[in-house]
Amino acid sequence: MWINMGPQHPMTHGLWNLRIKVDGETIVDAEPEVGYLHRGIEKLCERRTYTQIIPITDRLCYGSSLTWSHLYCLTVEDLMNIEVPPRAEYIRVAAIEMQRIASHLMWLAAYAADLGMLVGFIYAMRDREIFIDLLQALSGSRLTYNYPRIGGVAHDAPPNFVRDSLRACDYMEGKIAEYEKLYDGSKVFMMRNEGVGVLSKEDAMNLGVTGPPLRASGVKYDLRKDQPYSIYPELDFEAVTHPDGDCYARYRVRMEEMRESCKIIRQAVQKMPQGKWRVLAPRIGPEGTGLGRVEDPRGEGMMYIVGNGTQRPYRVKIRSPIFVTVSAAKHMLLGYKVADVVAIMGGLDMCIGETDR
């Protein structure tokens, strides 16, 4: 019997459909269907100038929008061969890591709520407010920031930014320890997560899964360490992996990543030099191609831009990590029960905005 979970479903994190074939309680086949939120972003980008595309890339994944506009600016800077001033790089990295923590906290909130623990939802959202407030001080808005520009950032950091960021990092590290006690100490949480949705190393690499699910299956690959961009070579942090490939491993990887992000924010904010925060970019783009790769909170994001000598790009191609990870859902769901669907798909942290573009 084929059951449709979605597209209208209270807690499937976005507009997609999962068709599963069940035999009693066990899943024997699964087929995700996406495309309900397709907005034609790649075609839209061909009709706008390079600067006008930045707000559009914000809305690609509204859960972590700074990473996508930063990726776009990186790609265009690669195309136009622009060098970004160091102060802008440091501000960008601090903002991206704050966005990463906010995105992981939102994942944690939705995950806990799906599993039935509403306490986790409220606590994670409450802590996310702190980082959203910091980002609002930087850029003026809470969800889609429109903050990076080609050649730097839009505005300078506000006066008390360093002090507030350090305070936020201290607070967050205490809270992460509290969350680990709350979740790891709960036998029911462990029962629902351990051994569920196992994805082996070879499968993960073959299926194109990237990001925390890949690192949770034991592959040590983090784009910030292995193909560093921006000023990541000068920062001291570690990439986190976990040998089992189940839902608990993905949860652990994300919690540790939040800790590492706190470390990165501390270093970036304290090492920030004075100077210019933006270089003016040329209006007319050169002919050629530009490639950008970023470690998004959900995986490996890439952009490939082809310029043709006018002020509009010729082709913008966006690689979304969740698009490929969702295609691997079938391998992770076979053989488990219907009640595990929520845990498994929730552990992948799906954001449909970037899947469907």
Next chain:
Amino acid sequence: MDKRGAGAPAGAIERAPTTVGENPEERTFKALLEAFPSTLTDFKKLRKGIVRARIERRDLLECCRYLKDKLGFEHISMISAVEYENRFEIVYHITCYGSCLLLELITQTPKDDPTVESVSSVWAGANWQERESYDLMGIKFNNHPNLERILLPKDFMYHPLRKDFKG
């Protein structure tokens, strides 16, 4: 080229190493040239860790199998399709986890025959990406397990990313 360590005990968190092999770009270039002397052209190092090559489309599947089995390129990152005035170009970005190298492999097809071999038998991650290229740009992939529209409705008649589709 394999840098992954032995499995840690269950429950442990591993930290990734930060070293890569010496000059993997040269090694890849030499190995590919040896295997496909006639069809591989235009080898260029874009920046540290990213190289580009062009290949003719009749050798594409062979080259991909060779990359995966012999040279250890385990992950296909992106499959893009670009339409120019006289040709289609299909760009494959393939990653090697062991040596942290990204290879940009470009194939060309003539304008009136946009078909290419599917690489989803080599990397299963290429499945949905090829479907997306078919859906939005109209590139047909031979031997694809399930070449259907994915982002647009199943009965949509056009390929929107083509330049002659004015929306």
Next chain:
Amino acid sequence: MNLFQFCYGIIHWLVDLVNHLWYWLGDVLPGALGEFFNDVGDLAASHGNISVFAILLEVIVIVIIALINVLNFIWIDRKFMGRMFDFYGPYYVGYRIGGWLQNLADGIKLFVKEIIVPKKADKLGFLLGPIIFVGSSFLALATIPLGTRFGIETSPTDTGVPGSALIAFAFFAIAPFSILISGWSSNNKYSLIGGMRSAAQMMSYEIPLLLTVASVFLIAGSFSFTGIIDAQENIWFAIPLLLGFVVFLVCLVAEVEVQPFDLPEAEAELVEGWTVEYGGMRFGLFMMTSYLRGYIGGALATALFLGGWNGPHIIPEPIWFLIKAYIVFVIIEWARWSLPRVRVDQILNIGWKRLMPLAVVNLMIAATFKTLGWF
């Protein structure tokens, strides 16, 4: 004067008033109509028929007590949840008394909503499901006395209903059938799955529950609540039968279907499960009955394990009983908002493989105590 005499006095006064009014109407109205009133009054007041009115009054008293307690419980639930989640619970409606009137407001809202019956639903089952659910819960409630003189008596000499604990559990256990009927007659895949899961869960937790209760019967030597509570004058049964008390509480949580055992109503997966097609006050009835069963569970736990109304006589007995029932409920709520949901096959696992052996061990402990002559 204790609480029972107070309630009795008020009802007596009301009955007197109605009596006077009725006969006054009979005198005032002319001719055959007045005679009709007088005859009806005589018929109603004659010896055999007064018991009908007495029973009606008993029903009204029980329903009022139950509903007030349910309102309190819902209020405690929402306030407690609010404080655990770091926000306030209901706040504005009934501002001065802490938001207690919010539940009344929600009830009125549910009354004015439209009741939609799906076209292909089985009309009789759709109608009967909530009725059986609510009715059996109230019946279970009726047999629980709140004090030595505050409860239903079936005859002037007996205290309380004979075998009342047995009857209470029998009525309590009718619920799975009504859930199955409601889920099936809604003609909806999801509610059917929810109904089946719910019925499976409830039935599998009935057995450890009843085994624990059997151990209490064994020690107390009586099937009725008054007998059990009188046997607890020296020591509460929770202390020798601690294992049984813990098993009883866990089974109660599973019977009442709160987190962590509320998968049949899980929002994330099945969109409210077996009540999905019900709207308006019918849905309100289900919600109310869920809290009512929570109250019944708390009252049962108090009566069987926590000594019922035994306590120092500075506070009247029914208040003691209610305080203990509320404490049990607060413990259940505490567990409810701190734990994630357990998967359904894990729920059945716990019920059959872990709780049943513990309940049997508890029964053996009770038998040991009984043979040693300590009780």
